[in-house]
Amino acid sequence: MKTGQWVLRIVLLSLAAALPLLAYDFKVTVVWDELAMDGEAEAILQYYHDGTVEIIRGSLNKPSSDGNIVVNRTTSGGSQEFIIKNAAGKLVNIWVANILMDEDFASKEDYLMLANSKAKVFVEDNLNHRNAKVAIPPKMPGLVFRAGAIVDGTYYDFLEMYQQQRIYTVTLINATTGKPLSNANVMIKERRTGETVAMGMTDETGYFAQKLDYGKYTATFTKEGFIPSMHQFQMDISELPVSMNFALAPVIKKFRIVLTWGPFPRDLDAHLTGPKPEGGTFHIWWNQKTLISGKNFLDRDDTDRYGPETITIYKPAAGEYTYAVHDYSGRNRSGRLDLSMSGARVDVYAEGRLQQSFSVPAGQRGNVWKVFKIDANQRIVPLNQMYDENVSSRVFH
Template sequence: MRGFRMAWWLSLWLVACSVQALPWTIEVVDGLDRQQTLAEVQLQLLPARQQVAGGLTDGSGRFSLNTEMADDSSTTLTLKKHGLVVIEAPCPCNGKTYAMLPVKQNFDGLRIVLTWEADGLDLDARLIYPGKNLYFETLKGPDTLLEGADKPGHGPEVITLEKKHAGDSYIYAVHDFTHGTTARAHQLSLSQAKVQLYLGKTLLRTYKVPRQRVGNLWTVFRITGNSELQDINRLGEVRGEPADAMSEVEVLLDDKVAVSSLEVGAVPQGDAKTLNEQGEATYKAGDVLRSRDFFRQAIEQDPAYAQAYSNLGLTHRKLGELSRALEADNQAIALASGATAATVRASAYYNSASIYEAAGRFADALALYQKAREQKASPVYDQAIERVRKL
């Protein structure tokens, strides 16, 4: 999957407009050592309805470009470098400095801080790792500590990972103790709960609870055995005693199990499905902008909804938002599962191939059209393959 992501990124150069390096400038630095600048960071400006522009930072971590896009509030700046957490920031961005943090790093001393706003709600921070379930009844584990669990109010509850054990995976989640046995509880989703990760004084990441979802367990992230931080950020339902609240996500302690496979209780997709259907109907009616909003809302409801990602990729392509289209297709391919998986993947491969073909990248387009046909036989894919072979 890493190779595919690199492929779509490199393809942007062939669909991007040519620009000259002049006045507009940003700087990119190491998030753990801000005196150290970062060279060869892949930069991209993504306007709402234009072709993308971008480049690489130079040896001093700087990038300059002559464009008005950087002053447009509808433009998104994306920064990527292998091994570092991706940054997506809204413009205006001229003259700003951006700090990038490593995906894999030493997590010794990591502090995980949970807070929330809703009154009358008791939320519990949870951490599991091989042989240990850290929560309000245990408070301490091998090289871990939970503080603040006995305090009323809105937190904070703080878990400190004093030392990460080599080869061990860790799963962090938030449990709604107040509604631990309530079916279709929605209070956690409305709690404005927030989880922040700190190494020393450096804020690594902020997570906000998914909105408009049913569930009493918010599974937030995983740290893998080789120290890679992986976002989960999914809300689901669990039943039973507090000690068993994490039993459904223990499977993720095996790094071979994909984060996208997580199913916690019976999480209904009704709302997300309805939004996706509304998006499809709106798209067929010709209102592409509105359909894009419906697909985005469907994904907000269910972040693992592969069909919604595939549909979103199609709307981005129609609007000329090519890098966003490729990324949405990539997500659809990665998340597709169940009886419709082949159809979703085939559609996403086809959408991406169409972008490459329009950009004149015929070899890449052919490879993706063939992948679409491998997933599902269709005369449309056959015709596309024959067409590109003749170019």
């Protein structure tokens, strides 16, 4: 074979090897000013697929176990890049961390290094033909931040900054007003042994944070005048933060239903249908705040992530009530997993205590989650049905 033919063959083989990287859904590039870092920044993808979660680190050049995510380029000059070949049905959280900083000895200036390095995340979205950028604002302290998430082929841009890795944070809010709950008690127990590992109170913003070792935990939240509640969680070897917003409901004898979720989708809506005392039925949601016996059952509507959305049945009438959650921001998109991956949770309170909690079903497509019904005997009956509907007034068909 002639020299020219050998060269052509090598070029063709190189192009063939590169083709898988040319056909991709997303490219995630993280850049920073290396000279501004005392430590080392690292991009981390938290990849949920097929019932498992993997950590893909930009410094290791190691692909995901299914080969769907590859580290396309890693340099020592402040740049790491990932290729996500197929994003359908997957959840990918995008993190950036100052991995070599000793958290126990970090100074105030150390916590500003990620911000001073002008760390940025660029997301090339080939599915929806758009590009996005998330940058840390100047003087925002923290050692790790989450720069959005790719959810079933859609990128949601947001920024969450954390002071440390391997930290649990919670923000407690009033379920009926949405205002922060200061001086609420937080107690964390190790689930296996029952040992109390942390106790404290929320600050004036309702915020509480605690560094924890690896393990499974239960956090209990209490405040006078509010119904106690709890959250189970796990700190795993990824060392990434675990964070949530949690709504506590004021004590009430009748039914109060509280919806909370994560940073995506932007707007989930609570819906309730049931009997009117004078006869007939009602359907309540944000745009249909019907007064029932002079009361507005929809205590709070939230349109900018996290919740809470709260509905109170002040005086149940004879008959059956049904409650559902609608992904209003995704109402015109069917067959998607955004709602299923949202971390949505519905807590049902009555007679001064938490009666039942529901988590959105995993792996089920649809923008409506019909959660439960309250039957004529005032028993809570789980439904957990997922389906699509783009018109709010037809959520219950």
